[in-house]
Amino acid sequence: MDYVSSAFSVQDKVTIVTGSTGVLGGAMAHGLARAGAKVVIVGRRVERAEEVAQAIDRVGGQAMAAPGDVLRSEELNQVRDRVLSQWGRIDILINAAGGNVPAATILPEQSFFDMPQPAFEQVMDLNLLGTVLPSQVFGRVMADQGAGSIINISSMAAQRILTRVVGYSAAKAAIDNFTRWLAVEAARKYGSGVRVNAIAPGFFIGEQNRRLLLNEDESLTERGQQIIQHTPMGRFGEADELVGTAIWLGSAASQFITGIVVPVDGGFSAFSGI
Numbered sequence: 001m002d003y004v005s006s007a008f009s010v011q012d013k014v015t016i017v018t019g020s021t022g023v024l025g026g027a028m029a030h031g032l033a034r035a036g037a038k039v040v041i042v043g044r045r046v047e048r049a050e051e052v053a054q055a056i057d058r059v060g061g062q063a064m065a066a067p068g069d070v071l072r073s074e075e076l077n078q079v080r081d082r083v084l085s086q087w088g089r090i091d092i093l094i095n096a097a098g099g100n101v102p103a104a105t106i107l108p109e110q111s112f113f114d115m116p117q118p119a120f121e122q123v124m125d126l127n128l129l130g131t132v133l134p135s136q137v138f139g140r141v142m143a144d145q146g147a148g149s150i151i152n153i154s155s156m157a158a159q160r161i162l163t164r165v166v167g168y169s170a171a172k173a174a175i176d177n178f179t180r181w182l183a184v185e186a187a188r189k190y191g192s193g194v195r196v197n198a199i200a201p202g203f204f205i206g207e208q209n210r211r212l213l214l215n216e217d218e219s220l221t222e223r224g225q226q227i228i229q230h231t232p233m234g235r236f237g238e239a240d241e242l243v244g245t246a247i248w249l250g251s252a253a254s255q256f257i258t259g260i261v262v263p264v265d266g267g268f269s270a271f272s273g274i
């Protein structure tokens with residue numbers, strides 16, 4: 001096998017993707033399966049998880065639907081047990097479940113001072129706790145194996161201030177910090193085989209942000225226009241464009257890399273806007 005094929009191989013790597021019932025997690029699950037990984041589709045909606053797994057099976061991939069809520073450790077333990085009994089190990093974890101909570105967003109006519117506490121707690125829980133708990137449950141298996149790669153999903157909101165999304169931004173910034181913290185902890189305590197990195201996607205059209213970025217007729221909203229103006233490549237990302245980075249971070253090609261956050265953003269984070 002040539003260098004590129006072997007270094008970037010994810011063949012038969014058991015890969016858990018939380019939130020793979022959604023747009024970005026789904027694209028990464030499909031992409032890793034196309035590259036030969038055995039993927040585990042974790043999402044709260046059983047039927048949706050099964051649909052995604054069947055779609056992967058239909059194109060010749062290997063997938064298992066394992067319904068689970070990332071905020072419930074006991075459900076994650078069940079997922080872990082099923083995966084270990086069927087496939088015997090866990091090589092890659094992609095923490096893609098997450099997203100914004102509209103009530104933790106400050107619209108132009110609203111005030112930060114009135115933001116309801118439960119909304120802030122909810123968005124912190126979904127994104128931060130929803131990354132920490134799967135990292136505990138599946139990361140423990142990696143620590144025992146002495147090998148594994150955790151890939152968290154951050155956001156541009158963690159490093160560049162985006163108006164309105166106060167709770168989401170705080171939660172994603174905490175994910176960047178947690179990525180570095182766990183990377184250090186894992187390498188020092190469990191060896192260099194256990195790595196933790198993150199991907200910070202720029203702007204992709206998803207279920208949650210479609211109405212924020214596009215009008216009914218698919219033209220750009222004002223916020224959509226601002227984003228495109230600040231993205232040097234002048235377009236939104238396609239979900240498949242995350243796959244290459246996920247394969248790189250999940251494979252031996254990145255074996256000396258831990259604790260980084262990789263922007264996949266068409267240049268958004270590099271650009272001052274001028």
Ligand SMILES: NC(=O)c1ccc[n+]([C@@H]2O[C@H](COP(=O)([O-])OP(=O)(O)OC[C@H]3O[C@@H](n4cnc5c(N)ncnc54)[C@H](O)[C@@H]3O)[C@@H](O)[C@H]2O)c1
Pocket residue numbers: 018019020021022023024025042043044045068069070071095096097098099100126130153154155156200201202203204205206207208209
């Ligand atoms: N779309 C973007 O432009 C963008 C940009 C940056 C970061 N992100 C992040 O990427 C990730 C995926 O986003 P997306 O656009 O694909 O969103 P999405 O809504 O399409 O997918 C998220 C999935 O997570 C699932 N989910 C929600 N709560 C869950 C829970 N408690 N347990 C298990 N599953 C749960 C949802 O059912 C959904 O299928 C999120 O973390 C999001 O914050 C998205």
